[in-house]
Amino acid sequence: MHLKTLEEHNTEKERLYRAMYEYPQPNGIACPECGEELMDSDAMILTSMPPKRNIHCPGRNCVFVGYRVD
Numbered sequence: 001m002h003l004k005t006l007e008e009h010n011t012e013k014e015r016l017y018r019a020m021y022e023y024p025q026p027n028g029i030a031c032p033e034c035g036e037e038l039m040d041s042d043a044m045i046l047t048s049m050p051p052k053r054n055i056h057c058p059g060r061n062c063v064f065v066g067y068r069v070d
Helices: 006-020
Strands: 025-030 037-046 052-056 065-069
Touching: 037 065
Parallel strands: none
Antiparallel strands: 025 037, 037 052, 052 065
């Protein structure tokens, strides 16, 4: 059995976390203005009740911005 080095392990995990927290990222919700897929704007979760995230539309001619329940 081959054991990973600490450096190999850390590099692998850093790649995984970077991919998970790269923003903006698509969220699978259609824009109410143009139908394009909305994007989560950043990693921040707003402390509202219920919690929400900032979202925006990347469409060329669309300027929709808003929030989605997280």
